[in-house]
Amino acid sequence: MTAWYDSNIILIQSTFVGLLTALSLQVPIRFGVFSFAGVGCYGIGAYTTAIIVIRLGWPAPLAMGAGMLLAAVTGYLLALVLSRLGGLYLGMATIAFDLIVTVVVANGGELTGGPSGLFGAISDVGTVHVALTSLVVVVLLALSERGRFGRRVEAVREDPELAAAMGVEVRHYRQLAFVISALLGACAGGFNVLLRTTIAPTDIGFSLVTLALTMIIVGGSRSWAGAFIGAVIFTWLPSVLEFSGQWQKVIYGVIVALAAIWVPGGLLGVITDAYRSWQRSRRAGGSSDVGPGDGDRGTVSPRAEGTPA
């Protein structure tokens, strides 16, 4: 076990960073906000953390906190600026934001290290820290999927106008989505730079958007568990696919296309459907004295019917 851990430590750490990055795109989608700004905030978080640790020598948690704060403020401002955009247009605008961050850091001169980036952000941050943070984040997000808050988020996503007519402050929920996304993205970026000690503009570009989006499309966009499944698969898949050499990208593309066409709920959707039908068949076989109404109510969950937003 320890030998396996030692030889795969980078992949294990990357899984958690990938999870946080994927969540930074998934949270706004759950709110019905089609924003990719989480990736730009990943860049802001990573660079801010690196600059503070290298130039000022602050302790790692403070540096990361500063990065997350700056990203959260940026996210909030973006929410204000883009408040009238929705759907694909919002997606395009936020990708533009991600690219702007890349261009700014590539041309930031000495401060950001230009095209070659920054080196030597050394700290004592390790696997335990990123794993624990991910755990806390996952618990909080799992809670946010339930109860009153979860119901409101679902209402805002399903029919924002109707939610507004009910008295829900839709605008505030959208802003919240931007800020949570920014915090998660910056957190992922901060951890990545502290674990790898380097950051370059190529690490935060369009490819990161695709990777994070791939994770949640294949894993499932409805719940944190989907992001987790996706993060595990797409962090470890490259090492499995090494034999395929230059065909790797083609295989990736095929997997994403297949997932988008045939399993819109992602692997998580497949798993929950399978679990439900297993439960149903067990119930049907095991207890014949239960009234038909009882059986139906338990198994036909309304959420299983809808496709993800």
Add this chain to the structure above:
Amino acid sequence: MFEIRDLHVSYGKVTAVRGMTLSAEPGKVTLVLGANGAGKTTTLRSAAGLHKPDSGSVVLDGETITGLPAHKIVKRGLVLVPEGRHVFAPLTVMENLRMGGYTTARGETGAILDRVFEMFPVLKERQDGAAGLLSGGEQQMLAFGRALMAKPKIMMLDEPSMGLAPTMVDTVLSSIRAMADSGIGVLMVEQNAEAGLEVADDVAVVARGEVVFSGTAKEARSNSSVLRAFLGEAALVSES
């Protein structure tokens, strides 16, 4: 007392509502008739705070609420039931009702919920089912019940009978009457003039963004131009 005074609304350069004046009172049903594009829906949406009017005022119980954000307007007691029987389809009936009580204090929701179930027993039966699986009429009841959860003084109903089976139209209309009789003011936009007139106390007819007739339901029935426009020539002949 609820009043919309001289409301002007536009979408970009297109003016949709020019000088609309409507009112509604507790315990009464006010019917708003008008052809497609007359500005009825826009008026209701603007009053509810979903769209900003250019000028004019919306007054509820002496307080001007024009241009307030939607959630504050709901809190004051003015609730819109949008057209097309909008329900949150993937949520259960109960969850939909609880969403309606978003602005209501938690302690009060239980009592209001009981009253809603009393008025619409079908919602109690189907409370754990997905709202999207209800029939059209049941979804409209749910939309009413959900609006009632916000403790409205005035309810604005946009085309409540749209797309419903004829027998369901009667059920829906009698529940609208019942809601008004319980002391709520109802401002109702309706294409089905004949059915709407059966439960209405007052009537306003709008065309091209302004009111062209207003009076009691009885006056509307004896007004030949209203009858011709909304009930057809046959009704005119039989009335006279």
